[in-house]
Amino acid sequence: MKRIAFILPLFVILFPGFSSAQVVVNEVLASPSIDWDGDSAYYYRDDEWVEIYNASGSPVSLDGYWLADADTTWRYAFSGVLVGHGHLVVFGSESYAWERENGYPAYGLSLSNSGDTVRLWKFVGADSFQVDCCTYSGAAAGTDRSVGRKPDGMAEWFIFDALNPYLGTEPPLGTDCPPTPGGPNGCATSVETESWGSIKALFR
Ligand SMILES: [Ca+2]
Numbered sequence: 001m002k003r004i005a006f007i008l009p010l011f012v013i014l015f016p017g018f019s020s021a022q023v024v025v026n027e028v029l030a031s032p033s034i035d036w037d038g039d040s041a042y043y044y045r046d047d048e049w050v051e052i053y054n055a056s057g058s059p060v061s062l063d064g065y066w067l068a069d070a071d072t073t074w075r076y077a078f079s080g081v082l083v084g085h086g087h088l089v090v091f092g093s094e095s096y097a098w099e100r101e102n103g104y105p106a107y108g109l110s111l112s113n114s115g116d117t118v119r120l121w122k123f124v125g126a127d128s129f130q131v132d133c134c135t136y137s138g139a140a141a142g143t144d145r146s147v148g149r150k151p152d153g154m155a156e157w158f159i160f161d162a163l164n165p166y167l168g169t170e171p172p173l174g175t176d177c178p179p180t181p182g183g184p185n186g187c188a189t190s191v192e193t194e195s196w197g198s199i200k201a202l203f204r
């Protein structure tokens, strides 16, 4: 027991920004104005989304992971396996379909545009506990802005506001990066562009 008690604080000291949960809420888009779920139609309920992320390097079974809103109304139950460092998005349309299928109040993810809380729970046998929780502000829920961890899985949150710049100085701050449902948070690296640039430079 003593050894565990020692290792944990050491881990926190070495990785102070790292979230201790294995699967975390990684990015949230509460106020869509475009077709984010790809069904060729915009709908305020269906095009909201929540991204989860496996912060570990190993696959995690998502059986028993449930998504809930501020007052712990169940919005979605995950299944399948999330690969190490993998991202998974739940759109409002999927949440709505799950609620209807399973007899829950059907409102989709129900992410308020004036600030809200997203909860990730885990059921293990008869036990259940909250794995992760994200409360966002109204500024972070501006139209087509997402709010999330950067880098993925870490403790610091930013606004991904390329589609609707957030100029405020109150954190979480804007990044000029676009929302990234299902992909790493932040601006995509331009490795390919840079490589091509350096090849061209050789022939100048
Ligand atoms: Ca909303």
Ligand SMILES: [Ca+2]
Residues within 6 Å of the ligand: 034, 035, 036, 037, 038, 039, 040, 041, 042, 043, 046, 047
């Ligand atoms: Ca849509």
Ligand SMILES: [Ca+2]
Residues within 6 Å of the ligand: 026, 027, 051, 087, 148, 179, 180, 181, 182, 183, 184, 185
């Ligand atoms: Ca993302």
